[in-house]
Amino acid sequence: DAKTTQPPSMDCAEGRAANLPCNHSTISGNEYVYWYRQIHSQGPQYIIHGLKNNETNEMASLIITEDRKSSTLILPHATLRDTAVYYCIAGGSYIPTFGRGTSLIVHP
Amino acid sequence: SAVISQKPSRDICQRGTSLTIQCQVDSQVTMMFWYRQQPGQSLTLIATANQGSEATYESGFVIDKFPISRPNLTFSTLTVSNMSPEDSSIYLCSVAKGDSYNEQFFGPGTRLTVL
DSSP, rough: OOOOOOEEEEEEESSSOOOEEEOTTTTTOEEEEEEEEEETTSOOOOEESSSSSSSEEESOOEEEESSSSSEEEETTTTOGGGGEEEEEEEEOOOOOOOOOOEEEEEEE | OEEEEESSSEEEETTTOOEEEEESSOOOOEEEEEEEOTTOOOEEEEEETTSSSSEEETTTOOTTTTTTEETTEEEEEEEEOSSOOGOOOOEEEEEEESGOEEEEEEOOOOOEEEE
């Protein structure tokens, strides 16, 4: 899996968009970008994944730069329940290798 | 998606003893995985458990310490043997589903404390 770099922590106001960046400059052509999150005391939850194109689902949007060296996970209207650690993973395997992630705190 | 349950949800054990953790999935899946999450740390893969074959262990994990069973397509167990305080962690099972198995679904975890 390619190495990823994420800020250790971020905060966001409730109702605003949360934009979580991830750098994966060594990603290879066949490696996907995955995002998971882990709410305190729970197992990780799959959010979204993509290869080249931007992706959107009911939880979030994933914006991947044209050179694929970085991506941004967007939670369009963050709620308090979105407070969690968010993991960005770049890999070709379906077995994610988890780094330290970004601790997102959504405040009222 | 997949709904995964684990038993027990938490336990406190004495050093030198063993604990078996159960993982039950609500649908048949080929690939199941066991992870460990030590306090304040990220997740580390212990092994991959496919039905009908021996589990594949990651570097640093051995079968004698973490024996795994996978008797059918909806169930697996992980045993933590001869426990020491360093084994205090959250143990999670997960399954891979979706196109090309790109989505993993995790159980709620088993919180183990070894005294």
